[in-house]
Amino acid sequence: MVRWEPGAPERLQKAALALFAARGYEQTTATEIAQSVGLTERTFFRHFPDKREVLFHGQHRLVEAFLAGVHDAPPDAPPMRVVAEALRRAATFFPDEHRPHSRTRQSVIDQHPALQERESHKLATLTETIAGALLERGVDERTAALAARSAMTVFEISFAQWIRDGERRSLADIEDQVLGELLALNTPTV
Amino acid sequence: MVRWEPGAPERLQKAALALFAARGYEQTTATEIAQSVGLTERTFFRHFPDKREVLFHGQHRLVEAFLAGVHDAPPDAPPMRVVAEALRRAATFFPDEHRPHSRTRQSVIDQHPALQERESHKLATLTETIAGALLERGVDERTAALAARSAMTVFEISFAQWIRDGERRSLADIEDQVLGELLALNTPTV
Structure with a gap:
C-alpha cells in the first residue's frame, strides 16, 4: 500500500522523537515531523x-x-520461571543500540502527564495480557495475577535502570539481577 | 469553619455515591448531590x-x-515484614461494614476511564510514598522500590477480592493469604 515509502513509520518516529526532544512535544506538529524527513502530512x-x-x-x-x-x-x-523467560524475551526488544532512543522517549513521556497515562495504560494492559497467558497455561487466577504483576515490577524497575545515565549493562542482565533481588526479598530469612 | 454543618463532607460523599450508582456518574451534578441531603451547591x-x-x-x-x-x-x-505491617494497618481503613460502600465506589470507577486514571495515579503515588518511607528506614533504593510495589500488588489484589460478591472474609485475612501466596510464588522450589 505504501511501497513507495519504505520505512516511513520508522523514519517518522525517529524524526518525531528528535523534534520532541529539541523543541518540545507541544511545540511540534505532525506536519513538521513529516516535512523534516521529506514526507507529507x-x-x-x-x-x-x-x-x-x-x-x-x-x-x-x-x-x-x-x-x-x-x-x-x-x-x-x-510461574516465576515462566516470568523469567518472558522477561528475557522482552529484553531482546531493547538491544543496547536502542538505549539512546529509549532514553529520549522516556524523557519526553516523563514531562507530559497525558503521555504518562498512555504509558501506564499500556503497561496495565500488558500485565493483564501476561496474566491471561499464564491462565491459559493452567496457572490459577490468583497466582497468574501475582506473577504477572511481579513480572511488570521487575520489567519497569529494570527498564528505568537500563536508561539511567552511565548504565552500560544489557537490559537482560539488569532484569536477571532485579528478579533475583525480588526473589531474595520475598524469601523468608528466618 | 463549617461548624454549622457537622459531617457535611461525609453526607455529601454518601449521597454522591448513591446518586452515581442509581443514575450514572455523568448524569449527576454537584447541585443535585448537595440538594439530595439538604445542602447547597x-x-x-x-x-x-x-x-x-x-x-x-x-x-x-x-x-x-x-x-x-x-x-x-x-x-x-x-522489608517484607514492614510491608506486612503496613498492609495490616491499611486494612483497618476498610472495616467490613464499609464493604458495600467500597463495592459501589469501585463499580462507579470501573465504568469511567477518567476515574480509573485518577485511581491509578492515587495508587502510583501511594507506592512512591511507601518506597520513600522504606528508604527513610535505611532500606536501599532498589529494595524499597521492589517492596513497595509488592505491597501494592498484594493490596490491590486483596482489595479486589474483598469486594467480590459473596466474599465474607476481612481485608486483613485476605491480605495475609495473598501475601503468603506471593512469598510462596517467589520462593525457589528447587
Whole structure:
C-alpha cells in the first residue's frame, strides 16, 4: 500500500522523537515531523492517528515478545520461571543500540502527564495480557495475577535502570539481577 | 469553619455515591448531590473542587495508615515484614461494614476511564510514598522500590477480592493469604 515509502513509520518516529526532544512535544506538529524527513502530512496520518501515537508505534511487538516467552517456557515450569523467560524475551526488544532512543522517549513521556497515562495504560494492559497467558497455561487466577504483576515490577524497575545515565549493562542482565533481588526479598530469612 | 454543618463532607460523599450508582456518574451534578441531603451547591464546592473528588475524599488517611504501619514496624524488621505491617494497618481503613460502600465506589470507577486514571495515579503515588518511607528506614533504593510495589500488588489484589460478591472474609485475612501466596510464588522450589 505504501511501497513507495519504505520505512516511513520508522523514519517518522525517529524524526518525531528528535523534534520532541529539541523543541518540545507541544511545540511540534505532525506536519513538521513529516516535512523534516521529506514526507507529507498525509503520509503521517496514513501511519499514525495523532502525534502521540508515534511514541507508541510498534508496542504490540513488545507484547508479542512477552507472550512468546510465556508460551515457549517448558510446560512444567513454575510461574516465576515462566516470568523469567518472558522477561528475557522482552529484553531482546531493547538491544543496547536502542538505549539512546529509549532514553529520549522516556524523557519526553516523563514531562507530559497525558503521555504518562498512555504509558501506564499500556503497561496495565500488558500485565493483564501476561496474566491471561499464564491462565491459559493452567496457572490459577490468583497466582497468574501475582506473577504477572511481579513480572511488570521487575520489567519497569529494570527498564528505568537500563536508561539511567552511565548504565552500560544489557537490559537482560539488569532484569536477571532485579528478579533475583525480588526473589531474595520475598524469601523468608528466618 | 463549617461548624454549622457537622459531617457535611461525609453526607455529601454518601449521597454522591448513591446518586452515581442509581443514575450514572455523568448524569449527576454537584447541585443535585448537595440538594439530595439538604445542602447547597456552595457548600458542596466548599468541600470538593469537583464531583470527581468526592470519590477520593479522605484518601490521605489511607496513605497515613500505610505509613503508620511502616513507621511502627520494629527497627530490625526485614522489608517484607514492614510491608506486612503496613498492609495490616491499611486494612483497618476498610472495616467490613464499609464493604458495600467500597463495592459501589469501585463499580462507579470501573465504568469511567477518567476515574480509573485518577485511581491509578492515587495508587502510583501511594507506592512512591511507601518506597520513600522504606528508604527513610535505611532500606536501599532498589529494595524499597521492589517492596513497595509488592505491597501494592498484594493490596490491590486483596482489595479486589474483598469486594467480590459473596466474599465474607476481612481485608486483613485476605491480605495475609495473598501475601503468603506471593512469598510462596517467589520462593525457589528447587
